[in-house]
Amino acid sequence: MERWHLPGRWISSMDYRHVNVSDFARALVDHCILTWAFEYETVMEALLSKRVQEMVQNGDEPPPPYVCRDDNSSQTVPSALCSLPIIDFGLLASSTPTTKQKEELQKLRTTLSSWGCFQAINHGTSSSLLDQVRQVAREFFKQPSEQKKIISKGVEEFEGYGADPIPEEGQSLDWSDRLCLDVYPEDRRKSSLWPENPSSFRDVLEEYTTKMREATNLISRAMANSLDLEENCFLKQFGEQALLQVRFNYYSCCARPDLVLGLKPHADGSGYTIILQDDVEGLQVHRSGKWFTIPTISHALLVLMGDQMEIMTNGIFKSPVHRVLVNSKRERISIAMFYTPQPNREIGPEQGLVNEEQPKMFKKVKDYADTHWRYYQRGMRSIHVAKCESELLLDC
Ligand SMILES: O=C(O)CCC(=O)C(=O)O
Ligand SMILES: [Fe+2]
Secondary structure: OEEEEOOOOOOOOOOOOOOOOOOHHHHHHHHHHHHHHHHHHHHHHHHHOHHHHHHHOOOOOOOOOHHHOOOOOOOEHHHHHOOOEEEHHEEEEEOOOOOHHHHHHHHHHHHHHHEEEEEEEEEOOHHHHHHHHHHHHHHHHHOOHHHHHHHOOOOOOOOOOEOOOOOOOOOOOOOOEEEEEEEHHHOOOOHHOOOOOOOHHHHHHHHHHHHHHHHHHHHHHHHHHHOOOOOOHHHHHHOOOOOHHHHEEEOOOOOOOOOOOOEEEEOOOEEEEEEEEEOOOEEEEEEOOOEEEOOOOOOOEEEEEOHHHHOOOOOOOOOOOEEOOOOOOOOOEEEEEEEEEEOOEEEEOOHHOOOOOOOOOEEEOOOOOHHHHHHHHEOOOOOOHEEEEOOOOOOO
């Protein structure tokens, strides 16, 4: 089981069970722990209600729960040396297979089997729409806090403006502010949480959602073709009502970028995620024991496999661990669109990818994103629960 547990826990946890103490003392310790647990929630709730952007505007140093960086065990590779392949979807569009198309599909397969992500160009969404999406995101976060807090999320909720729900004790907080919205299917939208400012926000997001639906069709088919599978097989597994959820990430500058992380190491629980970056670097993907800084390309979309694509491809495509660094000079914005199989739908390895050489690695799973979330909050990966040898879920 991989544990992406960040070093430098800000609260030392007390394990009193090995200590030989009287019942009274034990009861007292239990009481203290209960009180502490209660206080932990209260303290965190208060802390999280003040957003990172506000702390930066006040010139605050990162409070202890945000401090987490003392992991120098993996080398960092700068973007100039990052050879993450670029896949040209323009080449994949023609219906009669060309040599170039075959080469591009081969490249797609190799990339997803090693990196678990790629930069997509000629993906069908215009550069001007990408710029508009970045622009409305920038304008939204530029507003005064009171304005943004009109659409604040509840502490334990996902949708709305704010921070992630309170993580398990000892896990550090991300140096970022977010706006999360369910965008597809339309009947899941909570329109009261869609910003009214800037005034074009809703129209731009609506158009971007339509384009991302088209992109998921394109990408899912290309991935199936790259594996010599029936073209629609992944789309069928995701289902007509597959979810699209957008997360606008705002990473404020930090006077001490060495102490915090914009987003802690994790693998996504989605099927896959389409990330639009601005021109500030920060995203890093973990590969062969190193953190590779992903270059920013203004007209490209970064497509990153989540655990559910690793399951559907029987482990051929990898769901990479990634994280986000912040810097002291420029804030960074990214827009992540999570594409997840429709609720209540069982997904599993494609039959065509299971054979004697490559036995079935994963079980069928349902609503995996919920399991993923529970582990994420403890700083852990969850894909092991879907492995055939695991006894935690359905039988293989
Ligand atoms: O900010 C980024 O580039 C990546 C965001 C991300 O990994 C996420 O939202 O899960
Ligand atoms: Fe992610």
